[in-house]
Amino acid sequence: MDFTPSARVQSLLEPVQKLVREQLLPLEPLLLAHQYSELMVEIDKVRRVVKQQGLWAPHLPASVGGMGLSLLEFAQLSQCLGYSPLGHLAFGCQAPDAGNAELLLHAGSDAQKDRYLQPLALGEIRSCFAMTERHLAGSNPTLMESRAELDGEHWLINAHKWFTTAAQGAEFAIVMAKTDADAPKHKQASMFLVPMDTQGVSRVRNISVMGSSGHGPFSHAEMKFEQVRVPKTALIGERGQGFALAQSRLGPGRIHHCMRWLGLAERALHQTRDYLSRRMVSAELSLAQQPVAQAMLARAWAQYESARWLVLHTAWQVDQQNFTDAKAAISMIKFQTAQMLQQVVDMAVQLHGGLGVTDDTVLAFIYREERAARIYDGPDEVHQLSAAKQLIRQGMA
Numbered sequence: 001m002d003f004t005p006s007a008r009v010q011s012l013l014e015p016v017q018k019l020v021r022e023q024l025l026p027l028e029p030l031l032l033a034h035q036y037s038e039l040m041v042e043i044d045k046v047r048r049v050v051k052q053q054g055l056w057a058p059h060l061p062a063s064v065g066g067m068g069l070s071l072l073e074f075a076q077l078s079q080c081l082g083y084s085p086l087g088h089l090a091f092g093c094q095a096p097d098a099g100n101a102e103l104l105l106h107a108g109s110d111a112q113k114d115r116y117l118q119p120l121a122l123g124e125i126r127s128c129f130a131m132t133e134r135h136l137a138g139s140n141p142t143l144m145e146s147r148a149e150l151d152g153e154h155w156l157i158n159a160h161k162w163f164t165t166a167a168q169g170a171e172f173a174i175v176m177a178k179t180d181a182d183a184p185k186h187k188q189a190s191m192f193l194v195p196m197d198t199q200g201v202s203r204v205r206n207i208s209v210m211g212s213s214g215h216g217p218f219s220h221a222e223m224k225f226e227q228v229r230v231p232k233t234a235l236i237g238e239r240g241q242g243f244a245l246a247q248s249r250l251g252p253g254r255i256h257h258c259m260r261w262l263g264l265a266e267r268a269l270h271q272t273r274d275y276l277s278r279r280m281v282s283a284e285l286s287l288a289q290q291p292v293a294q295a296m297l298a299r300a301w302a303q304y305e306s307a308r309w310l311v312l313h314t315a316w317q318v319d320q321q322n323f324t325d326a327k328a329a330i331s332m333i334k335f336q337t338a339q340m341l342q343q344v345v346d347m348a349v350q351l352h353g354g355l356g357v358t359d360d361t362v363l364a365f366i367y368r369e370e371r372a373a374r375i376y377d378g379p380d381e382v383h384q385l386s387a388a389k390q391l392i393r394q395g396m397a
């Protein structure tokens with residue numbers, strides 16, 4: 001196998017890198033200062049340039065306005081975008097919209113595609129995904145208490161969700177609820193497309209996470225769906241297909257996250273390397289000349305490189321086979337890359353000293369924001385169990 005970027009990716013890397021470094025890095029202080037309205041105005045300007053240059057939505061097919069890259073090609077580009085926490089948002093491939101667009105593309109009805117997929121893919125509207133509930137273990141969503149019942153030509157939905165990322169300002173939510181509580185466990189739930197202005201939908205609050213309630217795409221909400229009435233056509237895919245669709249949505253989503261984390265880790269490493277050379281710890285010596293600091297940097301860099309090859313290999317494996325056959329590999333990169341990011345950023349913060357915990361650099365933001373990488377889309381432990389089960393099964397086959 002050969003992970004040399006294809007000619008197409010090679011031609012894309014330079015303009016993408018230029019936009020990220022020249023236009024997005026200067027906007028990061030707005031993010032760090034929680035100046036979200038000003039930030040979104042500037043992001044919209046960058047988005048226009050991205051579209052003009054034909055770099056929009058690299059993960060989506062050309063039929064819906066994307067670039068139609070393979071997963072491996074997107075992996076290589078996505079790392080470049082991940083160099084800034086604003087990269088994916090500016091290029092139209094941020095969670096949860098990226099996963100929701102892929103879901104509608106593969107399982108949405110023609111009407112859902114016309115009304116919601118097209119504007120979502122073009123970045124004209126945003127969306128959110130509401131599965132996790134406050135009082136039940138999100139690691140095992142089959143415990144879910146949310147319900148949807150047929151009432152004539154409508155579904156009546158009752159659900160209390162939380163950690164619905166980017167709900168504030170979203171046009172619609174994809175809501176998971178049980179439709180057949182007596183069916184076999186994995187066929188009990190279904191997915192619904194619920195416009196956010198439907199009567200009975202309320203955003204209770206943006207949850208304060210690591211000291212910030214965020215805003216818009218940078219927020220996580222507690223949501224209530226009380227006697228929410230949607231037409232039968234709001235069902236996505238088939239009745240009882242909810243968990244299967246959630247898995248098909250999360251498969252690519254997990255790989256997308258890993259690629260983004262690689263970009264963030266690379267940023268932390270570059271920033272630390274440069275800082276070590278600048279920071280004098282005595283009249284003659286910089287930190288870069290201290291063996292302990294050198295060893296810390298080298299260890300972190302090796303962790304990053306190992307995770308990078310594992311992620312590229314997994315993306316390649318999915319392109320060659322499919323998500324089901326690559327399930328163990330996807331679980332392994334999910335926990336391995338999330339842990340790598342945490343360790344690399346911790347090293348970077350440590351070697352920046354007091355500066356590392358301030359908001360004068362992006363490191364503290366990444367440290368706070370991405371602690372959750374080891375929890376969302378499945379905690380480390382759950383992926384370790386899942387990978388182990390697959391590996392043991394393969395050994396017995």
Ligand SMILES: Cc1cc2nc3c(=O)[nH]c(=O)nc-3n(C[C@H](O)[C@H](O)[C@H](O)COP(=O)(O)OP(=O)(O)OC[C@H]3O[C@@H](n4cnc5c(N)ncnc54)[C@H](O)[C@@H]3O)c2cc1C
Pocket residue numbers: 096129130131132136137138139140162163164165166220372375376377378379380381382385
């Ligand atoms: C920043 C962020 C964004 C999110 N965005 C969304 C979103 O947009 N939509 C959405 O629906 N949800 C979202 N979530 C929810 C996320 O998917 C859940 O937090 C996750 O599935 C874990 O569920 P839980 O928090 O209920 O933890 P629990 O299931 O209660 O687990 C708690 C801890 O127990 C351990 N654990 C769990 N199961 C096992 C096991 N079988 N064996 C060993 N240890 C175990 C793990 O360490 C786990 O972290 C988000 C979460 C975060 C933090």
